[in-house]
Amino acid sequence: MSGHYEAPIREPLIIGHKTYHDISNDIARPIEERAGKLWWVSIYVALILFIYGFGCIAYTIGTGIGSWGLNRTINWGWDITNFVWWVGIGHAGTLISAVLLLFRQRWRMSVNRSAEAMTIFAVVQAAIFPVIHMGRVWVGYWVFPLPNQFGSVWPNFNSPLLWDVFAISTYFSVSTVFWFMGLIPDFAMIRDRAKTPWTKKIYTFLSFGWGGKAKHWQRFEELSLVLAGLATPLVFSVHTTVSFDFATSVIKGWHSTIYPPYFVAGAIFSGFAMVQTLLLVARKVCHLEEYITIYHIEIMNIVIILTGGIVTVAYGTEYFIGWYSGSRYEDFTYLSPGAATGPYWWAFWALITCNLIIPASFWFKKVRTNITATFIIALVINIGMWFERFDIIVLNLSRDYLPSSWTMFKPTIIDVGVYLGTIGFFSTLFLLYARTFPVIAQAELKTILKMSGKTYKAKEGDEHH
Amino acid sequence: MSTIKKIFGLYGDDDDLMNGVKAFNAKGIAIAEVYTPFPVHGLDVALGLKKTRISDAAYIYALYGLLLGSVLTWYVMNYDWPQDIGGKPSFTWSRNMPAFAVPMFELMVFCAAHMMSITFLIRNKMYPFCPPQNPDPRTTDDKFMIEFLSDDVESIKQLLVETGVEEITIKDA
Numbered sequence: 001m002s003g004h005y006e007a008p009i010r011e012p013l014i015i016g017h018k019t020y021h022d023i024s025n026d027i028a029r030p031i032e033e034r035a036g037k038l039w040w041v042s043i044y045v046a047l048i049l050f051i052y053g054f055g056c057i058a059y060t061i062g063t064g065i066g067s068w069g070l071n072r073t074i075n076w077g078w079d080i081t082n083f084v085w086w087v088g089i090g091h092a093g094t095l096i097s098a099v100l101l102l103f104r105q106r107w108r109m110s111v112n113r114s115a116e117a118m119t120i121f122a123v124v125q126a127a128i129f130p131v132i133h134m135g136r137v138w139v140g141y142w143v144f145p146l147p148n149q150f151g152s153v154w155p156n157f158n159s160p161l162l163w164d165v166f167a168i169s170t171y172f173s174v175s176t177v178f179w180f181m182g183l184i185p186d187f188a189m190i191r192d193r194a195k196t197p198w199t200k201k202i203y204t205f206l207s208f209g210w211g212g213k214a215k216h217w218q219r220f221e222e223l224s225l226v227l228a229g230l231a232t233p234l235v236f237s238v239h240t241t242v243s244f245d246f247a248t249s250v251i252k253g254w255h256s257t258i259y260p261p262y263f264v265a266g267a268i269f270s271g272f273a274m275v276q277t278l279l280l281v282a283r284k285v286c287h288l289e290e291y292i293t294i295y296h297i298e299i300m301n302i303v304i305i306l307t308g309g310i311v312t313v314a315y316g317t318e319y320f321i322g323w324y325s326g327s328r329y330e331d332f333t334y335l336s337p338g339a340a341t342g343p344y345w346w347a348f349w350a351l352i353t354c355n356l357i358i359p360a361s362f363w364f365k366k367v368r369t370n371i372t373a374t375f376i377i378a379l380v381i382n383i384g385m386w387f388e389r390f391d392i393i394v395l396n397l398s399r400d401y402l403p404s405s406w407t408m409f410k411p412t413i414i415d416v417g418v419y420l421g422t423i424g425f426f427s428t429l430f431l432l433y434a435r436t437f438p439v440i441a442q443a444e445l446k447t448i449l450k451m452s453g454k455t456y457k458a459k460e461g462d463e464h465h
Numbered sequence: 466m467s468t469i470k471k472i473f474g475l476y477g478d479d480d481d482l483m484n485g486v487k488a489f490n491a492k493g494i495a496i497a498e499v500y501t502p503f504p505v506h507g508l509d510v511a512l513g514l515k516k517t518r519i520s521d522a523a524y525i526y527a528l529y530g531l532l533l534g535s536v537l538t539w540y541v542m543n544y545d546w547p548q549d550i551g552g553k554p555s556f557t558w559s560r561n562m563p564a565f566a567v568p569m570f571e572l573m574v575f576c577a578a579h580m581m582s583i584t585f586l587i588r589n590k591m592y593p594f595c596p597p598q599n600p601d602p603r604t605t606d607d608k609f610m611i612e613f614l615s616d617d618v619e620s621i622k623q624l625l626v627e628t629g630v631e632e633i634t635i636k637d638a
Binding site for chain 1: 470479496499500502503504505506508509512514517519521523527529537538541542545546548550553555556564565567568570571572573574577578579580582585586588589590591592593594595596597598599603604605606607
């Protein structure tokens, strides 16, 4: 049928000889079958890390943030590094589901659900850090403008730190709503094939009675489109606002006008790297090779090339301007000759190697279509982007305006523990998600089966010749 | 006793369903409802559904959120407890407003997204633990169901068979 026509030159997005029913079976399989050994091992490791991290958080709250490696010169350390790192990771999900929906990129349908799950789980981890950095977490709600009896103490709306509260909470809740609304038809599919009464009950609760009526689908598509339209500026606003935390300050190396676009590009860069890391595993474990194809992996690597390129240009600019300004202070910023040769040379070169040199190998088609290479490079980018935030925060602060205050940062076991704990918490959430949620937006995917499915494309090609 | 019956036809393919809908339209037989596992392209037009107004509602919710953000920042920063922070006094909202752009924008998006989703659920009569609204569980998998409310069972049955339906069920309305 002509309505389903797509140029045969385009790569198929669904390979194997799939029918609509096969798609339902493949997506429901991880939920209906028992978990494998690998899953159990992973969740135990994740839970151990999570519990250890939870203990470290409890210790921090009980003892105070003096238990961290902060000092008078370096008053933001691993906490804010990890916060920015996690928020950055949380950027790819909404970009894939919202921005690429507006651009009508069909390949997003196989990866958007998991990428969005990753976003939501990453933002949860990110939120932990500023909250525990407050020290007195029990008054954490003071960041919101709530009517109060303290002679009316309001938060300061001039402060980028408060903008961040609004940006991150809105991003979290809107992403969650967007994700959940998209999940409803897929939950209904799981509900309608559930065999045990408990599964039926749980998915009946989650699917809100969805029946796939024509009018409901019409509203559903409109809802998805408008939510995507709303989430698109949100994606860009969140990391812009995070960058304002630094850019509006008076700290050298931070007050840089380049920060907003550079942070957004860096966030998408690291977000896609994390999507690759998680999806390459999920694809294997859940047997989704026919939906997340080499083509999907390649196209995400191309996004990494693009955003990595933007980040490279930004690094170059910062480095050049640091030198060109002629300011003594600028010679110690995180991208400067002073940083490359100073006591934090290893952090500087870790950033350059992991973010610029190694990812550049994606320019070769052989590398970006190789699964093992992609997995390793994605991990390297994750490390590199962590170092970027570490450099921005610790390296810039370590060389104060007063040379007598110059110092180094040494993380304590609590710092390390909280960080590892968030990785454990994140992995726990993702592993539970992979066993209970439809990991691919199957209703959406079915709409492109006749257009981009391999079997149908082959038939179309024959008819057109 | 009413002779009105509920007639369900189950198609195995979205193209068959579309042909069926067009055939019934041509004969002037009213279709009560269609249940599909995914949004079938062009079905809303074929069924003559009006454009949904849910996006218009979202526009109003966005304006409400923007207004909320404006009033909140004005009340907190200029009216209730104005302060001179860092030599930048809070005397007029109009001159302080650029600093409030981020929270105002976020509240706009927050209200639009959440209230629109709630509107979607209310309009669809969907809620937690709501019993499934589709009469056949296969319609969320790979089958396409068309529903009629009519007393002319025979002619509908005949047209369903002609358009390649897989299964016909008749129930009392």
